[in-house]
Amino acid sequence: MASYDTTQEYINHHLTNAKMCTADGGIAFNKACADAGFWTLHVDTIGSSVLIGVCFLYFFWRIGKKATIGVPSKTQAFVEMIVEFVDDNVKSSFNGTSRLIAPLALTIFVWVLLMNLTDLIPVDLFPWIAGLIGQYAFGMDPKDVYLKIVPTTDINTTFALAIGVFILIIFYSLRVKGIKGFAKELTMQPLNHWVFIPFNLVIEIVTLLARPLSLSLRLFGNLYASELIFILIATIGYLQLPLHFAWAVFHILVLPLQAFIFMMLTIVYLSLACEEH
Template sequence: MAAEGNVSGYIQHHLTNAQMCMADGGLAFNHACHDAGFWTWHIDSLLFSVGLGALFLFIFYKAGQKATTGVPGKFQCFVEMMVEFVDGAVRDAFHRTDRVIAPIGLTIFVWIFLMNLMDLIPVDFVPHVAGLMGAEYFKIVPTTDLNITLGMSIAVFGLIIFYSIKVKGLKGFTKELTLNPFNHWLMIPFNFLLESVTLLAKPFSLALRLFGNLYAGELIFILIAALVPLWAQWALSVPWAIFHILVIVLQAFIFMMLTIVYLALAHEDH
């Protein structure tokens, strides 16, 4: 439990990323980066997101190397279940043939799940260890950082634009933005405004939904640690952690499914 007069500082400390930026011709960290503007890196979010992505690739690469046509082991069964689950979801939502969509869906689901899973680690454990190593701030849940969720959403948005132009052509994509829903030249400005807002809302909704749910979950863990005595924290943190497992899986699934649906819509040629 945080000291009574320091609850606000405790919460703020746990919600602050470790920052790195360029200032005065060299590298600066944390407080020195407050006025650095756009070129500020959240090194903890980058470290864990890239690290967990590498872990995902390593696990599935090992599963592929050890795959056998005989009786599979537990590890192979688990990986095959994950692949079949995502493949079934893609088949239900995406009705064209594309060898890239299913791997994209699998990557998104497992990667986001692993990043969300970090929220179950006790909130004081990793920051305390990082503090012993000299790090003032250290967050371990990348999906509670809007920069990470928005970065993934922008990547999905890029795929939407790419497939829209690839399938419909630049002329067809332009017509979709300017002649829909009202197919008359006088309505082109209104159509373009309406369709642009709809298109841009996709990445922002993806990013904010994932960020909001995980940020709220992390904040509740922090509030329990800050306001409840240590001996009683388990009575609140354990039930919330069990419920939060559902949020962790569900948010990864929603991000994956919406990505697949958006890419399926990008393949529709009206």
């Protein structure tokens, strides 16, 4: 593993994404992307989140293909428990009728949970592997090779998920209420008089935009803080193993909770979008 001059340098390295951008007519990476502007790709976030999503879909597809109506295997029983758990929450929280909501809720819960669980991987493992590859395959200084393996510690991931939910909120609002009904909801609530339309519009737009914002920031904040604590523990020395184990055990409870909250808020927001006030 690369040696670092200060603890601050170590922490900054582990909290920096592997970046790719276009600069001077070509493709640039990492430090060369500092002034690249908006269009910078976090390739580690994209790669790990897509890989986790593909593995999740393949695993559930394989279990679905092998499913039997007789005595299920332990793996099938485990998957059925997850599906029933999500389905029960959708039935109890979603008041509309849509065949999309249950599969969407299942996808959100399992995908976010799996992305969160990568936080339990030792913080030095993948940066060390990436540093070795960069050093011996490309002649790079390991300090210039970055890799963050936890997608939900990147605010771009949580915002992308929240924006997808926001688009569905708008879609269902227009589908159920129509353009006229949706516009009336934004302008005639909470005070049902035309004089208060400007006030109502400000309140409702802020409320509408706060939903994806709160979704993304809550998940990002919890996972980023957790990853930062793991990194700080890694700087302690001989005490890092018992402290890492203790924090990981506690975190096993937190990671599913964050995925559950994201799923439940998504269901509630879409249920509200399908209700005619």
